[in-house]
Amino acid sequence: MSEILTPAVVLRTRALRESDLIVVVLTPGRGKIDCIARGARRSRRRFPGGLPIGARGEIGLDRGRGSLAVLVSFTPSFDHSGLGRDLEAFAYVGYLCELSDQLVGGSAADPTTFGRLCEAIEDAMTWAGQDHTPTQAHKPALLRRYELGLLDSLGLLPALDHCSVCGAPADATDDGVAFSLVRGGVACPTHASGARRLPAPVLDLASTLLHADPQARDGAYAQADREIRRGLRDLCRELIQPHLRAPLRSLAFFAQIAARPEPNTHDGSE
């Protein structure tokens, strides 16, 4: 019997010695945990489905003697087998997990982030094995929604609709909305000196993805111009960049699958 049983998502794994695996998981009640899965590289007896990135289930942990907890069991709560067959869904899930791994810092309880990650992975998994789905246009929306949601639940999201200094309505003109990242986001006319201008539809789309119900947010994204989607992608990258410890390797993987010759490929980047 394990000392600790908790829901978890596998964020990252790394080989340790010949047969062991270091597994980094995200949990709702204990934040991010590094643990060791003894023998997981050599035998699948204890972890029959393996421990793929993005796998979700219940883990059993023992405290262990060193600084690492010992992962003694993993019971999947979701069928992840389709992931290995769908390169694109695999890339999405890889990105969601790598981003979470880099941005989530410690062991504080954060059920909101955990819930958002589970939801995003589940969405990506529903595409696995489907060549072309009605949700094709919504795929990048999933990434933007998760990026914004993750920044939000970690307290890293700048103000997007009211002045970050005083809370007054934003300074919006035909040139766009005043925005200064160093000052914390959108600015009112009083606090707008030195701020740059962001297109209002980009900020509106960000708010919709964050706050609207699933149908409304997917619809808004599908209807947005390509330029607005790209503006939002670039804004999200800009917001994430200062919090990264290393370049995101999964972004390079996106670029690779986008370069494949097959039709209907989608790099998820717009």
Ligand SMILES: [Zn+2]
């Ligand atoms: Zn202000």
